Amino acid sequence: xxxxxxxxxxxxxxxxxxxARSDEExxxxxxxxxxxxxxxxxxxxxxRIYAVCRRVAGNEADALDATQDALMAIVRxxxxxxxxxxxxxxxxxxxxxxxxxxxxxxxxxxxxxxNEALDRSLHAQEQQTVGSASSxxxxxxxxxxxxxxxxxxxxxxxxxxxxxxxxxLDYAEIAAVLDLPPGTVRSRIxxxxxxxxxxLAHADESEFSGNQIDGDERLKALDD
Amino acid sequence: xTEQEMDxxxxxxxxxxxxxxxxxxxxxxxxxxxxxEALRAVRNSLTVPPPVDGTxxxxxxxxxxxxxxxxxxxxxxxxxxxxxxxxxSAKASRxxxxxxxxxxxxxxxxxxxxxxxxxxxxSQDDTSSATAAIADERSSNDATEAGKDADSVGGALxxxxxxxxxxxxxxAAEAPAEMLDTAEEGSSSATPLEAEQEAPDDTQTADExxxxxxxxxxxxxxxxxxxxxLFERCRKLVADQLSPxxxxxxxxxxLSGIDLNATNPDGTLATPIVIAxxxxxxxxxxxxxxxxxxxxxxxxxxx
Numbered sequence: 001x002x003x004x005x006x007x008x009x010x011x012x013x014x015x016x017x018x019x020a021r022s023d024e025e026x027x028x029x030x031x032x033x034x035x036x037x038x039x040x041x042x043x044x045x046x047x048r049i050y051a052v053c054r055r056v057a058g059n060e061a062d063a064l065d066a067t068q069d070a071l072m073a074i075v076r077x078x079x080x081x082x083x084x085x086x087x088x089x090x091x092x093x094x095x096x097x098x099x100x101x102x103x104x105x106x107x108x109x110x111x112x113x114x115n116e117a118l119d120r121s122l123h124a125q126e127q128q129t130v131g132s133a134s135s136x137x138x139x140x141x142x143x144x145x146x147x148x149x150x151x152x153x154x155x156x157x158x159x160x161x162x163x164x165x166x167x168x169l170d171y172a173e174i175a176a177v178l179d180l181p182p183g184t185v186r187s188r189i190x191x192x193x194x195x196x197x198x199x200l201a202h203a204d205e206s207e208f209s210g211n212q213i214d215g216d217e218r219l220k221a222l223d224d
Numbered sequence: 225x226t227e228q229e230m231d232x233x234x235x236x237x238x239x240x241x242x243x244x245x246x247x248x249x250x251x252x253x254x255x256x257x258x259x260x261e262a263l264r265a266v267r268n269s270l271t272v273p274p275p276v277d278g279t280x281x282x283x284x285x286x287x288x289x290x291x292x293x294x295x296x297x298x299x300x301x302x303x304x305x306x307x308x309x310x311x312x313s314a315k316a317s318r319x320x321x322x323x324x325x326x327x328x329x330x331x332x333x334x335x336x337x338x339x340x341x342x343x344x345x346x347s348q349d350d351t352s353s354a355t356a357a358i359a360d361e362r363s364s365n366d367a368t369e370a371g372k373d374a375d376s377v378g379g380a381l382x383x384x385x386x387x388x389x390x391x392x393x394x395x396a397a398e399a400p401a402e403m404l405d406t407a408e409e410g411s412s413s414a415t416p417l418e419a420e421q422e423a424p425d426d427t428q429t430a431d432e433x434x435x436x437x438x439x440x441x442x443x444x445x446x447x448x449x450x451x452x453x454l455f456e457r458c459r460k461l462v463a464d465q466l467s468p469x470x471x472x473x474x475x476x477x478x479l480s481g482i483d484l485n486a487t488n489p490d491g492t493l494a495t496p497i498v499i500a501x502x503x504x505x506x507x508x509x510x511x512x513x514x515x516x517x518x519x520x521x522x523x524x525x526x527x
Contacts, residue, residue, distance in 0.1 A: 033296045035289060042285045054274040064280065069370065072286035114327050138391040146269050162241070165270035171241065190235035191228060199268070 022024040030078055040069060045088060048167060049095045055162040056099040058151040062106055063099075070098040085176060092167050093177040096159055103155060149199045157192030164189050166212070234260050238267060294519055296498070297512065448479050454497065454513040461519075462511060 021029070023044070031038035049070055054063040073094045081090055107152070150158050163174045171189075174184040225233070234241035237260065238248045250256050300422045479497070486494035497513040 030292075034422065035292060035296070039285065044287055045279075046274060046285060050276055050281070051273045055270065068284050068287065069489055071284055075288050075292045080424075099494070118486050146272075147274075165267045166273070168271075171239075186241075187232060188237070189239075190232040191269050193235055193238075193266050194227075194231040194259075194262050197259075199265045200266065201262065208372055 024083065027078065027083065027087050029083060031081075038075065041087070043072070043089050044070075048088075049091060052092060052095050052162055052167055053099045053102075054156075055150055055166055056096060056159055057102055057106075057146065058147050058158075062102045066095070066099040066102040070095040073098060085173075088167075089173050089177060092163060092169065092173075096177055097165065099157060100159065102196065146200070149196055152199050153192055153195060155222070157188050157195065160185050160188045161192040161196065165193075230256075230259075238263050294512075297498070327483055449512075450484060451479060455499070458511055458513055 017220040021040070021042070023041065026037040026041040026044075030041060046067075048146055050063065050067045054060070057063040057066050077094065081087070085093075103177070133219065153161070159178060160174050160180075162175060163169045164171075169177065171182045171185050174180075174189075177183045178185065180188075233242065233246055234250060234256065237247050339387060389469045417441070482491065482493070482497060499511045499513060
């Protein structure tokens with residue numbers, strides 16, 4: 001997974017061998033109170049946990065809150081982790097739940113920053129020439145804000161897409177993380193991706209009147 | 225084929241989960257290629273991880289590790305955990321577990337509602353722990369109710385006695401400061417806990433009997449003002465577990481074996497002082513008292 005097998009021990013000119021332990025070994029050690037094992041485990045998975053939170057939450061502040069909550073939940077829940085699933089899968093489940101909880105909390109408070117970001121993104125899209133045969137791909141390649149696009153997806157589409165395309169979980173693992181039937185996961189990933197492609201490419205302007213995307217209308221259409 | 229079915233087909237091909245025939249169908253259809261490539265572009269855009277702030281990462285992992293340390297903080301009771309009042313005292317008893325402390329404290333809670341057990345991590349010290357109690361200055365009905373609550377916590381608990389409840393309530397009207405004064409003056413006035421000990425209790429359990437037996441010997445309990453000061457600074461952390469009017473009787477806490485001047489480089493006490501509070505709801509709350517901070521190191525249902 002790219003983590004180092006060697007680490008400098010702080011003494012000049014010396015490097016001590018440090019055998020990289022598997023997640024399972026680290027978990028077992030951590031459950032026995034081995035703090036360095038937990039530290040290594042968290043460092044190994046932090047980036048992807050944060051990435052999942054960032055994509056699911058859709059903004060930095062909520063993502064950071066969710067990431068911290070997830071790390072705490074992992075530390076607190078580790079004694080109960082029975083190893084039936086991979087640690088990575090379990091940690092994604094914890095992270096996803098933390099993100100969804102954060103989103104629920106977010107609904108109860110104003111979010112002016114995200115609205116401004118969405119307006120900027122939509123304005124940028126309006127300046128682009130779209131509608132050609134390759135517009136879908138071009139729109140994505142042009143780097144439109146993926147987070148802004150994701151925010152237009154309902155959570156129940158967003159999380160499966162992120163877990164599939166960012167966390168690289170297979171359908172069965174996503175089903176386990178989200179506690180959904182695999183068929184539902186498959187369907188949501190497909191529809192979520194399709195909707196996301198359209199949002200990013202802004203290729204379906206004809207579905208919307210004026211220059212502003214009606215998010216509710218899009219989501220309603222997605223759910224129909 | 226509906227639009228949804230087409231989306232699912234393309235997505236399955238993208239994920240390598242489509243059948244060979246479906247793959248052939250998609251790859252052989254020029255009209256589907258742009259859609260497939262668009263989905264691929266979406267996937268590719270999502271695989272690019274967002275930038276990670278290294279400072280934030282370190283901060284978050286440090287916070288999580290601090291939580292891990294707190295959760296795994298050993299609470300080794302090395303000393304006689306019981307000092308039950310001015311005329312009762314504790315006898316040293318090494319190696320008693322927190323559960324034992326909790327059981328002792330819970331037995332106190334029969335009358336006063338909330339018990340406190342104190343332990344130190346200094347396993348070399350035979351005089352560094354004790355138990356105390358939280359007295360209740362509310363009505364005896366409240367105390368009786370608290371006794372019911374405590375009774376449901378564990379088998380070591382006995383039901384509250386109405387006479388002792390009354391005695392306790394009267395004594396419990398004293399404020400902590402007065403408890404300190406009383407101790408400093410060497411008064412033999414019964415503490416709330418002592419009142420309970422002196423009250424007849426036909427339902428005393430084996431644990432309580434053992435505590436009572438152990439408390440027949442030893443020095444008088446002394447309220448250490450430093451303990452009161454430390455606890456008051458941390459009291460807010462357990463405010464949820466304390467009812468209005470609850471008074472913490474720390475008269476049994478003995479810091480004689482703990483050097484409060486001995487600190488770690490980070491300023492924390494070299495010998496942590498951990499108080500195990502048994503709340504009315506039956507939770508065992510480990511409260512780490514320190515000079516500069518206080519932390520609830522764990523909060524678990526009482527076994």
